[in-house]
Amino acid sequence: MSQMEEDKVACLPRLSRVAVCGGTHGNELSGVYLVRELLKAKKKVMEEKEPVLMVLSNPRAMQQCSRYIDTDLNRCFTQATLNGPTSDLAPYEIIRSRQLNVMLGPKGSPEAVDLICDLHNTTANMGLCFITYSDSDWICLHIFRHLQRQMPDVPMRYINFDISHKESYSLDSVGKHGFAMEIGPQPHGVVRSNIYRVMKDAVLHMLDWVHFFNSGTIFEGGFVDVFTVVRHIDYPRERETRNIIAAIHPQLQDRDFCLLHPGDALFQTFSGETLSYNGNEPLYPFFVNECAYYEKGIALYLARKRHVMIPVIRVQTEKEQQINKEGFESEEE
Amino acid sequence: MSQMEEDKVACLPRLSRVAVCGGTHGNELSGVYLVRELLKAKKKVMEEKEPVLMVLSNPRAMQQCSRYIDTDLNRCFTQATLNGPTSDLAPYEIIRSRQLNVMLGPKGSPEAVDLICDLHNTTANMGLCFITYSDSDWICLHIFRHLQRQMPDVPMRYINFDISHKESYSLDSVGKHGFAMEIGPQPHGVVRSNIYRVMKDAVLHMLDWVHFFNSGTIFEGGFVDVFTVVRHIDYPRERETRNIIAAIHPQLQDRDFCLLHPGDALFQTFSGETLSYNGNEPLYPFFVNECAYYEKGIALYLARKRHVMIPVIRVQTEKEQQINKEGFESEEE
Numbered sequence: 001m002s003q004m005e006e007d008k009v010a011c012l013p014r015l016s017r018v019a020v021c022g023g024t025h026g027n028e029l030s031g032v033y034l035v036r037e038l039l040k041a042k043k044k045v046m047e048e049k050e051p052v053l054m055v056l057s058n059p060r061a062m063q064q065c066s067r068y069i070d071t072d073l074n075r076c077f078t079q080a081t082l083n084g085p086t087s088d089l090a091p092y093e094i095i096r097s098r099q100l101n102v103m104l105g106p107k108g109s110p111e112a113v114d115l116i117c118d119l120h121n122t123t124a125n126m127g128l129c130f131i132t133y134s135d136s137d138w139i140c141l142h143i144f145r146h147l148q149r150q151m152p153d154v155p156m157r158y159i160n161f162d163i164s165h166k167e168s169y170s171l172d173s174v175g176k177h178g179f180a181m182e183i184g185p186q187p188h189g190v191v192r193s194n195i196y197r198v199m200k201d202a203v204l205h206m207l208d209w210v211h212f213f214n215s216g217t218i219f220e221g222g223f224v225d226v227f228t229v230v231r232h233i234d235y236p237r238e239r240e241t242r243n244i245i246a247a248i249h250p251q252l253q254d255r256d257f258c259l260l261h262p263g264d265a266l267f268q269t270f271s272g273e274t275l276s277y278n279g280n281e282p283l284y285p286f287f288v289n290e291c292a293y294y295e296k297g298i299a300l301y302l303a304r305k306r307h308v309m310i311p312v313i314r315v316q317t318e319k320e321q322q323i324n325k326e327g328f329e330s331e332e333e
Numbered sequence: 334m335s336q337m338e339e340d341k342v343a344c345l346p347r348l349s350r351v352a353v354c355g356g357t358h359g360n361e362l363s364g365v366y367l368v369r370e371l372l373k374a375k376k377k378v379m380e381e382k383e384p385v386l387m388v389l390s391n392p393r394a395m396q397q398c399s400r401y402i403d404t405d406l407n408r409c410f411t412q413a414t415l416n417g418p419t420s421d422l423a424p425y426e427i428i429r430s431r432q433l434n435v436m437l438g439p440k441g442s443p444e445a446v447d448l449i450c451d452l453h454n455t456t457a458n459m460g461l462c463f464i465t466y467s468d469s470d471w472i473c474l475h476i477f478r479h480l481q482r483q484m485p486d487v488p489m490r491y492i493n494f495d496i497s498h499k500e501s502y503s504l505d506s507v508g509k510h511g512f513a514m515e516i517g518p519q520p521h522g523v524v525r526s527n528i529y530r531v532m533k534d535a536v537l538h539m540l541d542w543v544h545f546f547n548s549g550t551i552f553e554g555g556f557v558d559v560f561t562v563v564r565h566i567d568y569p570r571e572r573e574t575r576n577i578i579a580a581i582h583p584q585l586q587d588r589d590f591c592l593l594h595p596g597d598a599l600f601q602t603f604s605g606e607t608l609s610y611n612g613n614e615p616l617y618p619f620f621v622n623e624c625a626y627y628e629k630g631i632a633l634y635l636a637r638k639r640h641v642m643i644p645v646i647r648v649q650t651e652k653e654q655q656i657n658k659e660g661f662e663s664e665e666e
Contacts, residue, residue, distance in 0.1 A: 036576065037603040065627070066399075123520045187456045187520030189624040193580045193601045243369065247526045268526045270370040291522040294398070 009218070010138050010311045011320055015114040015177070015210050019053040019104055020203055022119045024074050024171050025292070026061025029191040030183060030199045031119025038203070052207060053113065057100060057171060060092060065189050067292055068093055074118075074180075075169045082107060097171075105174040108165065115139065116175035117206060119199060122184035123291040125254040127155030128198060131180040133168045135160045135226045139177040141310045142219050146209045147202050154198055157257055159286065159303065160228045185254070188291055218314040227257070227284055227303035234297040236267060236275060245269055248289045248299060256286045260302070267299070342551070342645045343471050344653055348447040348510070348543050352386040352437055353536055355452045357407050357504050358625070359394025362524040363516060363532045364452025371536070385540060386446065390433060390504060393425060398522050400625055401426055407451075407513075408502045415440060430504075438507040441498065448472065449508030450539060452532060455517035456624040458587040460488030461535060464513040466501045468493045468559045472510040474643045475552050479542045480535050487531055490590055492619065492636065493561045518587070521624055551647045560590070560617055560636035567630040569600060569608060578602055581622045581632060589619045593635065600632070 020038065022031030039054050056062060058073050070091030076082075081094065082101050105112045120131075128151075130144050144158050165173065172178030181202060186195045213219070235244040246267035252260065260266075261282045267275040283302035287293060316324060353371065355364030372387050389395060391406050403424030409415075414427065415434050438445045453464075461484075463477050477491050498506065505511030514535060519528045546552070568577040579600035585593065593599075594615045600608040616635035620626060649657060 033577075033580075033603050041604070123523050185520075187518075187523075187624055189521065189627070190456050190622055191577075191580045192586060192622065193583045194586070196580060196603065197583075244366075244524075247366075247524045247529060250526045250530075253525060253527070270366050270529065271374070289523055289525065291520055294522070 008221075008312060010313045011316045012139060012313055013114070013321055013324065014214050014315050015139070016214075017051070017053065017113040018115045018117070018207070018210055019055055019113045019175065020117050020119065020207075021055040021057045021171055023059070023062045024057040024118055025067045025072075025120060025188075026058050026063070027065050027067050027188040028119070028121035028186075029065075029189065030121050030186065030196045032056070032062055033191055033196060034119060034199055034203065037200075053104070055100070055103070057118070058093065058096060060096075067188070070094075072292075073097060074171055077101070077107065077171055077173050078169050079107065079166045081169075100171060101174055104171075107174040113175045114177060115210065116172045116178035117203065118170065118172040118178070118180045119203070120180050120182045121186045121188065121195065122182055122287060123187055124256050124286065124288050125185045126182060126256045126286055127157065127184070128202060129157045129159050129180075129182040129286070131159045131161065131170075131182055132178075133161055133163050133165065133173060135228065135306070135308050137177055137179075138310055138313050139213075140179045141224050141308070142213075142313055143179075143206050143209050145222060145224055145310070146219075147205050150205045151198070151201060154202075155257075157286070158224055158226050160226050162228055213313075213315055216315055218312060221310055221312045223307050223309055226306050226308045227286065228306060230283055230302050230304055232287075232298045232301045233266070235294070235299045236269065244294070246273075246275060249274060252285065252288060252300075254288070256288050257284050259283070260285045341554075342647055344649045345472060345646055346447070346509075346654055346657065347547050347648050348472070349547075350384070350386065350446040351448045351450070351540070351543055352388055352446045352508065353450050353452065353540075354388040354390045354504055356392070356395045357390040357451055358400045358405075358453060358521075359391050359396070360398050360400050360521040361452070361454035361519075362398075362522065363454050363519065363529045365389065365395055366524055366529060367452060367532055367536065370533075386437070388433070388436070390451070391426065391429060393429075400521070403427075405625075406430060407504055410434070410440065410504055410506050411502045412440065412499045414502075433504060434507055437504075440507040446508045447510060448543065449505045449511035450536065451503065451505040451511070451513045452536070453513050453515045454519045454521065454528065455515050455620065456520055457589050457619065457621050458518045459515060459589045459619055460490065460517070461531060462490045462492050462513075462515040462619070464492045464494065464503075464515055465511075466494055466496050466498065466506060468561065468639070468641050470510055470512075471643055471646050472546075473512045474557050474641070475546075475646055476512075476539050476542050478555060478557055478643070479552075480538050483538045484531070484534060487535075488590075490619070491557055491559050493559050495561055546646075546648055549648055551645060554643055554645045557641050557643055559639050559641045560619065561639060563616055563635050563637055565620075565631045565634045566599070568627070568632045569602070577627070579606075579608060582607060585618065585633075586622060589621050590617050592616070593618045 022035035061068050071093045073093040076097035236246045246269040249265040249268045251265040259282050264277045265274050266277040285300045288300045355368030394401050404426045406426040409430035569579045579602040582598040582601045584598040592615050597610045599610040618633045621633045
């Protein structure tokens, strides 16, 4: 590689500590069973390429096979919630989020783990999605591209919620890098072999990538399609009871990431009427009819797609890492 | 019709009181929203062909969008449970089952409603199923055949659990005739327009049939395939934790009612191993990977299929009905 080419390479710190988390939502079972399986496999094969921290995030919700006990754990990782006043009477998930922040963070500190992959399922027909807070986290984007290449038969998308690091609320935001791996469709409380298999392969390919990266592999630049969230739409509801009065229209159901145009069918009321999308630009729907979002008032999200260029990357040499840590080149050199 | 033909006709009492129930499981949403919709429609259109009792069976579970609060309501309608000792500390569903038994029963008495159709959803790929306790309830079998003819595009099966009336445990067993209408696949806690639409059409066709029957229509005899339950199979589990260690095999998933032969793939363990069906006869699987049955220890049911002949039926004339009630022909005649 010439000096000019070398200048364009993003040199990033080694990923020494990686965490794979399942059961952040206790009824999203692929992650629960995959983490259990990896923990067992780890016991059997003691030598590991990289030490990987395997975490079952919400054991009490897993026990009950429910999303959460008191409140959605995966909304508890804002700086405000993590650093708010403590009390024994706090909801279980608030207490648990702080334990996880001690284990994997503290969020925003140099001690935080380098990479968190948090495993999720959805009832929406979303294939495999990375859900992130950034369209310029080269680590997450390169891992995504690696998975796309290794698993060409699996539909994959990269989603970006444009939220500041401080305001970011999900478990994966505790790591220096992090993403939720969301796979569907699968009913909550159910484990389907095909979905489990995709998740297992994806996690193993991710760990391979981390190993390659740490070993000095140079990864070529390129492009990734990034879906950036624009807004969400709630179900039509009765004013008094807040009961929904329509479901996702059959023409939209299961068509996540198929462009929705103004005038397209959006909902079908329970009496049979069609309600159309009245936005003024075509957007990409996703999380269409996700079970857990009824209570959040979200029938679907809408996103814009962009083609994002990602640079060549490689791990920093020990010397670069040292400089990086100290913030300057030491006198001796 | 000749006298000989007339002799073969089963003359059955009028179906004066019909109940359609939804929300017996609070997270099976097609029935919840359909019964709400029919209640609204009833308010609008006050004249009805037949008076239909519309019931939301488990309002507290519906409120929480969970299957049940304390225990599965649809297992509370045995004579033993309905007539057991009462207490204010009884589980909510035990109390509720007695309220429903007052409203729709008492089970086994002449006061019970004539027909109960209880609406359910499943995560299994079962299409539309009637679930009954009898292979000789001509009313249920004729309604089933009517639906098959009216909705030829919907896969339909008639399932028979061979359990005595006294031991029968589900809400529909409270009526003189009754069946659960089970439709899937749909994740619990989700409403899909296509599934809702099938349920709505099926219920309206059923009510049409009741109207035709009560109006004196003679329904031709014929044959119905009846699936009689032979046994069920649990997931392979860890001895200590009782955690499952395998999921339904991809070759079996979504293949409800496709004959399963000895040696066919049944489960895939989380480490990737295939476990086969070791029964000694081919049987029809159903409720394959039903969410709510993990806790019951049921990965799937297996059934035998039989071709059952059903007779010509018509409603009893008023005179026949009178004789039937009194048990003999009165002297005057």
